[in-house]
Amino acid sequence: MTSTSANAKKDPVNGAQASKPRRRKQPEGPKSNRNKGPNQPNKVLRFFNSKKVAPYIFIAPFIISFLVLTLYPAIQAIIMSFQSILPGQVNFIGLENYERITNPTFYKALTNTTIYVILTVAILVAFPILLSVFLNSRLVKYKTFFRASLFIPALASVIVSGMVFRLMFGETDTAAANQFLGWFGIGPLEWRYERWSAMFLMVFLTSWRWMGVNILYYLAALQNIPKELYEAADIDGATPIQKFLFVTLPFLKPITIFVTTISIINGFRMFEESFVFWESGSPGNIGLTVVGYLYQQGIQQNDMGFGAAVGVVLMLIIFVISFIQLILTGAFKRGDE
Amino acid sequence: MKPNQNKLLKLIINGIFFIISFLALFPIISLFISSFRPSSILMREGISLTFDPSTLNLDNYLYIFTEGGVYWQWYTNSLIISLLVIVLSLFFSSMVGYALAVYDFRGRNFFFILVLFIIMIPFEIMMLPLYQMMISFQLINSYTAVILPMIVAPIAVFFFRQYALGLPRELMDSARIDGATEYGIFFRIMMPLMLPSFAAMAILQGLGSWNNFLWPLIVLRSNDMFTLPIGLATLLTPYGNNYDLLIAGSVMTILPILVLFIFFQRYFVEGLTVGGVKG
Structure with missing residues (x-):
């Protein structure tokens, strides 16, 4: 009896080994049913410890969190988008929420977001490619310093950096941006109150924050280009520009697809960059984004059904664009090979 | 002729x-300089390119350390939430990533593709149902509500999986012969081997939670529960006379991150370039 209980205690620690002497012991005959007591958890332990079951226990947190925090809310969001949700009163109203979405404010939000995505993607792909090629060349000294200082903006939150931008792009002629323009005789601008400059502020803030991170992506990709290719190009008498166009760029295609994809998704999710400049509302909605509209309708107005419909539309837009982009760039083809 | 041209280039x-x-660096530098300028001037004039050095003083910091009680409450909230997110998400995500890498089990590929798929789904779409869920569980205005959606981070799962692929599997077999359980193998042998990957993910998750905005904005209600970004955003009103708290508080928010960055640059770079996660 004492030995059995000692074994049972040992089991959780080194089950596989401890189970062997147990099996040998069993033919000796358990004298009472009490012996089955410690035996039962041992079987359970062995079950949980088998190589077939253990991986599922390891990934259980993911399965649970996927079901509860992703799948259920995603389905619920779609259901909610067909409902009118008032406190204590939920009704199915068919497509009414989707019909209401076709309104000028949503179009404005969608237009703003689309322009923002196009601009940030263009800037955050083109500049990092150019800068990283130079940073990778022998022309630039102090590489570590440049890399680090370009990366630092990514560390500050949108709220903190946006606050600084807001103070630098203030309306007064004493604010940094207007001061700078003043030297060239350009009068003080009301940055936050005009359509083009509102877009400029959001795009500039995002580009400033992410430039360094994208440069690092491209630097990593550049390291993977075989040096022999450049040597071969040198022998063929290629100019630096030809080398860039015909050797470097083709190798940067996969990372460009990746950077574009995340920039598009993050662009359509944009909210903070607008919130930090105008909080609850911008004049004439010049800074309103799709997620901003979702927040305004779903949370502030508490019209959750309508907010959910905005979310579903956003999800569809992102899926369609990602899909088109992946087909255009041939990402699926590569996967088949 | 040519070397000269090269030099000019x-x-x-x-x-x-x-x-x-x-x-x-300019916005960060000017934030630091401005934090020593009188907040009333800052509010009136914004951040200027030129300033009168004789106006520099420590008033904003004196204020934040003597009367900035609410600010330090936000700071504590942010610290607790970030630490909890780091510990929980690293624990669970490493477990999942490890299993996806070292075990052959049915559905392994399915689950891995699921992880990749979830990375692509914008959180904002699940936001309203999650918000409803938090209301019905009465978790509104609690740390739990902020932390819950961040516990298993698919991007971290992906990263840990990639890292665990390189672990020596022979170690597992010899450990099994020595009588170690599958869980003992993970916690005692493999997890220590995976430690280098933990640093990068701790920074990714910590920074993400330190700077997280939209979700905490929705589920946190009272001033004493706010995290730093939410709290600072409430000071961003044009009529506010809280610019002393705002500007000195912003410096105190990014200062620890900058200090960490200087010491752990490599892990910051590794963490932030894992998959372009929003910071």
């Missing part, structure tokens, strides 16, 4: 890079 390119680096 080098000079120009390096000059351009200095300008770009200066532009990148």
Whole structure:
């Protein structure tokens, strides 16, 4: 009896080994049913410890969190988008929420977001490619310093950096941006109150924050280009520009697809960059984004059904664009090979 | 002739890079300088390119350390939430990533593709149902509500899985012969081997939670529960007379991150370039 209980205690620690002497012991005959007591958890332990079951226990947190925090809310969001949700009163109203979405404010939000995505993607792909090629060349000294200082903006939150931008792009002629323009005789601008400059502020803030991170992506990709290719190009008498166009760029295609994809998704999710400049509302909605509209309708107005419909539309837009982009760039083809 | 041309080119390119680096650092530098300027001037004039050095003083910091009680409450909230997110998400995500890498089990590929798929789904779409869920569980205005959606981070799962693929599997077999359980193998043998990957993910998750905005904005209601970004955003009103708290508080928010960055640059770079996660 004492030995059995000692074994049972040992089991959780080194089950596989401890189970062997147990099996040998069993033919000796358990004298009472009490012996089955410690035996039962041992079987359970062995079950949980088998190589077939253990991986599922390891990934259980993911399965649970996927079901509860992703799948259920995603389905619920779609259901909610067909409902009118008032406190204590939920009704199915068919497509009414989707019909209401076709309104000028949503179009404005969608237009703003689309322009923002196009601009940030263009800037955050083109500049990092150019800068990283130079940073990778022998022309630039102090590489570590440049890399680090370009990366630092990514560390500050949108709220903190946006606050600084807001103070630098203030309306007064004493604010940094207007001061700078003043030297060239350009009068003080009301940055936050005009359509083009509102877009400029959001795009500039995002580009400033992410430039360094994208440069690092491209630097990593550049390291993977075989040096022999450049040597071969040198022998063929290629100019630096030809080398860039015909050797470097083709190798940067996969990372460009990746950077574009995340920039598009993050662009359509944009909210903070607008919130930090105008909080609850911008004049004439010049800074309103799709997620901003979702927040305004779903949370502030508490019209959750309508907010959910905005979310579903956003999800569809992102899926369609990602899909088109992946087909255009041939990402699926590569996967088949 | 040619070396000279080359030198000129080098000079120009390096000059351009200095300008770009200066532009990148300028907002941060001016934030630091402005935190020593009178907040009333800051509110009236904004951040200027020129300033009168004789007006520099420590008033904003004196204020935040003597009367900034609510600010330090936000700071504590942010610290607790970030630490909890780091510990929980690293624990669970490493478990999942490890299993996806070292075990052959049915559905392994399915679950891995699911992880990749979830990375692509914008959180904002699940936001309203999650918000409803938090209301019905009465978790509104609690740390739990903020932390819950961040516990298993698919991007971290992906990263840990990639890292665990390189673990020596022979170790597992010999450990099994020595009588170790599957869980003992993970916690005692493999997890220590995976430690280098933990640093990068701790920074990714910590920074993400330290700077997280939209979700905490929705589920946190009372001033004493706010995290730093939410709290600071409430000071961002044009009529506010809280610019002393705002500007000194912003410095205190990014200062610890900058200090950490200086010491752990490599892990910051590793963490932030894992998959372009929003910071």
